[in-house]
Each structure stands twice: as structure tokens, then as C-alpha cells.
Amino acid sequence: MAWTVPAVISRRKGAPVETVDVVVPEPVAGEVVVDVAACGVCHTDLHYREGGINDDYPFLLGHEAAGTVSAVGEGVTNVAVGDTVVLNWRAVCGQCRACKRGRPQYCFATHNATQKMTLTDGTPLSPALGIGAFAPKTLVAAGQATRVDTSIYDGTGRSYDPAVAGLLGCGVMAGLGAAVNTAPVQRGDTVAVIGCGGVGAAAVAGAVLAGARRIVAIDLDDRKLGWARQLGATHTVNSRGLDEAGVVSAVQELTDGFGADVVIDAVGRPETWRQAFYARDLAGTVVLVGVPTPQMQLEVPLLDVFGRGGALKSSWYGDCLPERDFPQLLELHAQGRLPLDAFVSERIGLGDVEEAFATMARGEVLRSVVVL
Incomplete structure (x- = not known):
């Protein structure tokens, strides 16, 4: 089956973003669908809108995201339906020369989902950094979903917050x-x-x-x-x-x-x-x-x-290895040793992304976070 969900896209260079219906296909081998709980508004999304990355419009924006796996394709073993995940834009291949030399954080062959999400008329979308998470659901390569154990917050007096965790997906981790x-x-x-x-x-x-x-x-x-x-x-x-x-x-x-x-x-x-x-x-x-x-x-x-x-x-992306770094950093946050929550300046809705770009440009926030 496929899902039709509202999402924020950039249709052309410099034009205001739009919230439109997009189609998320059922995952095939090596892919997963994630129900997005929260997604930060990053300067990179603005660069996409302004044509500073490439001109493969229309773009499906959003990439600093956390959520829950809702469907998995054939052969996926690193995550399962129901897992809490933080998305990352570097799915390590395990086969390139960097990976084989024991330096997977420099993987030279990172990859995205093979299928495209589309507009309802079939127009393929280019997901920002291969993720496209200003939407209630998104399709990514399985390696772009990093499982996190929320039980690390048990007994700490703190609670897991996807708006905080998702920021590891780009700027904070960088x-x-x-x-x-x-x-x-x-x-x-x-x-x-x-x-x-x-x-x-x-x-x-x-x-x-x-x-x-x-x-x-x-x-x-x-x-x-x-x-x-x-x-x-x-x-x-x-x-x-x-x-x-x-x-x-x-x-x-x-x-x-x-x-x-x-x-x-x-x-x-x-x-x-x-x-x-x-x-x-x-x-x-x-x-x-x-x-x-x-x-x-x-x-x-x-x-x-x-x-x-x-x-x-x-x-490059803080030279991180998501499966190593994301859980460790969240555990430090749970222990009160890393103030990740300080980066969430405001929580907004899906229709507020354009204004969030303006707020960001004025330097008024560390991060606006779309909560879905």
C-alpha cells in the first residue's frame, strides 16, 4: 500500500514553500517508512529552497527528524516496526574503501531509498539530504534510521523528546x-x-x-x-x-x-x-x-x-557514526550531562516552516522544530 500525507515542498527557486499532499510508497528491500514525530528547521532546508544545493526541484524538505518505524522492506534487520529512531543522512554502505579500512564515518558510498516519494500527479520529489521529513511519514534507506533505546531515560527524571533527539540528525551532530x-x-x-x-x-x-x-x-x-x-x-x-x-x-x-x-x-x-x-x-x-x-x-x-x-x-557531518554517536549522546542527555534540549527554541506546526525560515534568518532561534 501507499500513503498520501501532507508535506512541505519547495517547488521552485526562492518561492515560498507549500504544504501539499505527497505519496509515500510501501518500502521495498532495504527501505523503511518512518512515522515522523518531530523535525528541526535547518539552514540546509533553506539552501535547498534557494537553489544552493542543486536544481532538482521540487524538493521535499526536512531532515533533522525522529520518529517511529511503521513499515519495513524485505531484508531489513537493523530496525523493526515500532522502533524509535533518529534519522541520519549518511547510510553507511559497509563495502567502500573507507568502510573496509575501518573508517565507516567517512563512508564514500552512502545511499538513500531507491524509490521516490511523489506528488499526487506522479511528479518525483527530491528529499532533502535523502530524508524529506516535513511530513507525517517519510521513506528512507534502512541505514538512515538509527534505533535509540528510550529506556535510558527511565529513573532519570527526564523523558525522551523526539524534538530534541531529531536535532542529532544534522546541525547539532555536525x-x-x-x-x-x-x-x-x-x-x-x-x-x-x-x-x-x-x-x-x-x-x-x-x-x-x-x-x-x-x-x-x-x-x-x-x-x-x-x-x-x-x-x-x-x-x-x-x-x-x-x-x-x-x-x-x-x-x-x-x-x-x-x-x-x-x-x-x-x-x-x-x-x-x-x-x-x-x-x-x-x-x-x-x-x-x-x-x-x-x-x-x-x-x-x-x-x-x-x-x-x-x-x-x-x-563531514561531525565525522559521526550515527549508530555509535546518537545513542551515546542521548544517554549523556538523559544523565543531564549534555543540554540538548537547550537547542529547541520553539515548537511549530507543519504550516509554519516558511515563517521559521524568516525567524532563523533573523537569528532569533537556535532551532525551530516542527512537531507532528
């Missing part, structure tokens, strides 16, 4: 993972985070979790710096009006004159990457987790790259 997995931040390190929206704020939380002794949050917006403080930043720098040298000097002043051991660029622009490059200590690490556009170019003297040493890294 920022946390940039600090914990990619850098990785070591106990006693000094850390600077440039850009303190959802991803950067999560990087701050990740640095706290890793045991950083000093965390400098940098942003143009005092409201975002306030969020970073709440999540554990020890110092803040409002960079409005500061040039590259000013930002570098501010970080050095707050790190004993040396620069930070790790600088995380959660913006993804040439100017912020250069700030990160020069604001680190000698032999320090730069992590790029903010996503640049295809047109951006970077120019840095090669002698500076050689002379400063250290590591220049890009973080």
Missing part, C-alpha cells in the same frame, strides 16, 4: 562532532568557535563535553553569544566592526597570547576561515564545519601553511 570527533578537542585544550548559531553553539557544547579548559565564542550577535555562554563558553567576542587582525588579537588575548589549540569555523566563509587559521596556536588545529558556497575562493600564503604547522580539517 557541531558536536566537529569538536569531539574531528578536532578532536582534548582535555585542557583552549578552543575558539567562530559563528554561534545552531552548529557553532553545538561545537561549544562539544568542547565542554571534551573537557576544554577555555572556550571563546565569536559572533556578530550578542544574542547568539548569550546562547553560547549558556552552553558553556567561558569567554565571548562580538566581532562586529573587527577586521581579521582584530579577531585574531582578541582570541590571542584570551588564550595567554598564543592563540587557541583548536579553532572551529562554523560559518564557512573565506574571511572566517582565515580568522580561524591565524587565531590558532602554532601546531594548532582548524576545523571547517560551516558549509561554503561553490563560488567561494580561499587565498593563504603557502609559507604560512607550512610555517604554522598543525592540522587543517573539514568536518
Whole structure:
């Protein structure tokens, strides 16, 4: 059987999103259907709407989601009907050269469901990051559904919340993972985070979790710096009006004159990457987790790259392995050691996504979450 459900789509570049009926097919081998409980509104969804990813319109938006498995295709063994899951956009193949070398978090052949969800007239939809979860149901590859055990919350005084758990599906995991997995931040390190929206704020939380002794949050917006403080930043720098040298000097002043051991660029622009490059200590690490556009170019003297040493890294989805990281992070949340609930700024309905994009653009939220 197939299901017809309301969903949020982007029909053309720059046009407001629409809520229309879409058809979710019955899963075939290797696929599952998930009843979506909640889905965060991410900048990536806005990039899809604006044509910043590709032009495969119409898009079925939404990808930071949690829910319950309601149907499984032939051969699916990792999840079963009734399982609570968090969706991820990197289904590990197990066969590519990265997987075979024991580095599945870098899987080079991640995959999506083979079938397409469609409009009622049969027009195929392109699901955002292979998920498309601004809908009560969605079809994904089985490997994109990560089972979580909600019993970890029993007796903790906390309760499992899909609006919180779903954020691990993209932005929060990207920022946390940039600090914990990619850098990785070591106990006693000094850390600077440039850009303190959802991803950067999560990087701050990740640095706290890793045991950083000093965390400098940098942003143009005092409201975002306030969020970073709440999540554990020890110092803040409002960079409005500061040039590259000013930002570098501010970080050095707050790190004993040396620069930070790790600088995380959660913006993804040439100017912020250069700030990160020069604001680190000698032999320090730069992590790029903010996503640049295809047109951006970077120019840095090669002698500076050689002379400063250290590591220049890009973080892909926080270099996470969902089946390892999602359960661990939720257990830390259940124990009160990771404030994931702080990222949920507001809960909205399916028809509020367009306004949520505007709210996000104004920097008024860490995350708006659609609750279904």
C-alpha cells in the first residue's frame, strides 16, 4: 500500500514553500517508512529552497527528524516496526574503501531509498539530504534510521523528546562532532568557535563535553553569544566592526597570547576561515564545519601553511557514526550531562516552516522544530 500525507515542498527557486499532499510508497528491500514525530528547521532546508544545493526541484524538505518505524522492506534487520529512531543522512554502505579500512564515518558510498516519494500527479520529489521529513511519514534507506533505546531515560527524571533527539540528525551532530570527533578537542585544550548559531553553539557544547579548559565564542550577535555562554563558553567576542587582525588579537588575548589549540569555523566563509587559521596556536588545529558556497575562493600564503604547522580539517557531518554517536549522546542527555534540549527554541506546526525560515534568518532561534 501507499500513503498520501501532507508535506512541505519547495517547488521552485526562492518561492515560498507549500504544504501539499505527497505519496509515500510501501518500502521495498532495504527501505523503511518512518512515522515522523518531530523535525528541526535547518539552514540546509533553506539552501535547498534557494537553489544552493542543486536544481532538482521540487524538493521535499526536512531532515533533522525522529520518529517511529511503521513499515519495513524485505531484508531489513537493523530496525523493526515500532522502533524509535533518529534519522541520519549518511547510510553507511559497509563495502567502500573507507568502510573496509575501518573508517565507516567517512563512508564514500552512502545511499538513500531507491524509490521516490511523489506528488499526487506522479511528479518525483527530491528529499532533502535523502530524508524529506516535513511530513507525517517519510521513506528512507534502512541505514538512515538509527534505533535509540528510550529506556535510558527511565529513573532519570527526564523523558525522551523526539524534538530534541531529531536535532542529532544534522546541525547539532555536525557541531558536536566537529569538536569531539574531528578536532578532536582534548582535555585542557583552549578552543575558539567562530559563528554561534545552531552548529557553532553545538561545537561549544562539544568542547565542554571534551573537557576544554577555555572556550571563546565569536559572533556578530550578542544574542547568539548569550546562547553560547549558556552552553558553556567561558569567554565571548562580538566581532562586529573587527577586521581579521582584530579577531585574531582578541582570541590571542584570551588564550595567554598564543592563540587557541583548536579553532572551529562554523560559518564557512573565506574571511572566517582565515580568522580561524591565524587565531590558532602554532601546531594548532582548524576545523571547517560551516558549509561554503561553490563560488567561494580561499587565498593563504603557502609559507604560512607550512610555517604554522598543525592540522587543517573539514568536518563531514561531525565525522559521526550515527549508530555509535546518537545513542551515546542521548544517554549523556538523559544523565543531564549534555543540554540538548537547550537547542529547541520553539515548537511549530507543519504550516509554519516558511515563517521559521524568516525567524532563523533573523537569528532569533537556535532551532525551530516542527512537531507532528
